[in-house]
Amino acid sequence: MGIPYSREINAAFEQVTPLVASAYKVLETTKNIAILLAFIQVFVAVLLFLILVALIGLIYTMNPDLEMERRALVTPVMQWLASWVLNTSSKRRSFIIVIFLFLTIVIAVICGAIYYPRITQEPDEDDEVVEGGGSKDNSAKK
Numbered sequence: 001m002g003i004p005y006s007r008e009i010n011a012a013f014e015q016v017t018p019l020v021a022s023a024y025k026v027l028e029t030t031k032n033i034a035i036l037l038a039f040i041q042v043f044v045a046v047l048l049f050l051i052l053v054a055l056i057g058l059i060y061t062m063n064p065d066l067e068m069e070r071r072a073l074v075t076p077v078m079q080w081l082a083s084w085v086l087n088t089s090s091k092r093r094s095f096i097i098v099i100f101l102f103l104t105i106v107i108a109v110i111c112g113a114i115y116y117p118r119i120t121q122e123p124d125e126d127d128e129v130v131e132g133g134g135s136k137d138n139s140a141k142k
Contacts, residue, residue, distance in 0.1 A: 060070045
């Protein structure tokens with residue numbers, strides 16, 4: 001009496017196992033999307049903060065009643081920014097290039113570490129394609 005039920009249970013497990021594997025792939029994809037969305041949210045928050053600072057600076061600049069505040073806040077910042085842009089220092093340019101190259105290499109290594117195992121991973125037995133366009137499991141069931 002126990003043998004037919006155990007066969008049914010084994011058959012049920014065989015049907016559920018591919019579903020669990022595909023659910024794991026979906027979970028990995030969802031995790032990657034969540035990480036990407038977190039980076040996008042941080043970027044948007046920083047961008048909104050910079051826009052707020054620019055609008056406050058614009059208010060100080062355009063309001064004639066805030067002339068003293070403009071001289072104390074906006075003018076020094078704009079003078080520093082203008083000197084930084086106009087002053088073409090080779091040391092600063094070299095430093096920026098080195099930082100840019102370092103960040104590019106770090107991003108490339110991280111992307112390689114994440115996606116290289118996925119590219120080189122061999123397909124599972126369940127995912128192999130058999131002649132005729134179907135998978136192994138579908139052709140065996142026919």
